[in-house]
Amino acid sequence: GPPGINRPRLDWDEMFRKLIRYKEEHGDTLVPRNYEDDPLLANWVHRVRKKKSKLQREGIEAETVPPGKRPFAKTLSAERIARLNSIEFAWTVQGPKTAWDDRFRELMEYYEKNRKWPTQATGSLGEWVNKQRMKYKRGDGHFLATNAVKLDDVGFEWTPKRNAIISWDQGFEKLMEFRKKNGHFDVPCPSGPNVDRKGNQYKFYKFVQSLHVMYRSYKIGRQSGLLTDERVVLLIKHGFEFQNKFN
DSSP states (O other): OOTTOOOOOOOHHHHHHHHHHHHHHHSSSOOOTTOTTOHHHHHHHHHHHHHHHHHHHTTOSSBOOOTTOOOOTTOOBHHHHHHHHHTTOOSSOOOHHHHHHHHHHHHHHHHHHHSSOOOGGGOHHHHHHHHHHHHHHHTOHHHHHTHHHHHHHTTOOSSOGGGOSSOHHHHHHHHHHHHHHHSSOOOOOOOSTTOOTTSHHHHHHHHHHHHHHHHHHHHTTOOOTTOOHHHHHHHHHTTOOOOOSOO
């Protein structure tokens, strides 16, 4: 570039450390191309893969570094390739499709063995399960039309029972009180800068929201957390209206 403009010099070791941190957090080295948290890292990983496939096309194992010289930031030396291999760097990016199907297979193996769905504490598979639940909660249209259907088919639990924010009895009682006082069931989301997310008001709001989410599973005959047949009947009898569509 023109003199006087200090372009940040990419330090290979620094980027490698960042990649290790990324892997610890996300369970893989598949930094998305549009990774907003660290565009430099995304770009670096992309360039490393590009360089490797260029070398492969030319039949070269690695770039050589002259003795006594420090490798350039963009040099892909044998030593650097070995370091990337040591953290199981993915040299090629699988299409998201295959990656999802692999995870799904892993999930089913886990379920067959343990007869329960993995929690977030189970490591990267649990994290993946949590991501699926978040997409479901958000009502991600593409997800609902594709992968959510596969999860539904195996009776996946979208709202695990242990995630119940307050117990059914507490929630139902508060809901009836709310109805008596307000004449409707539209429990507002507590807002404002000082919302206490652990407070009862917020928990009650989340409880009502979760009824709608669980009902979607219930409607298609799936495990649905706290919602049993009799509870659905009870709510409907009291005039509660389930939102069966995603907002």
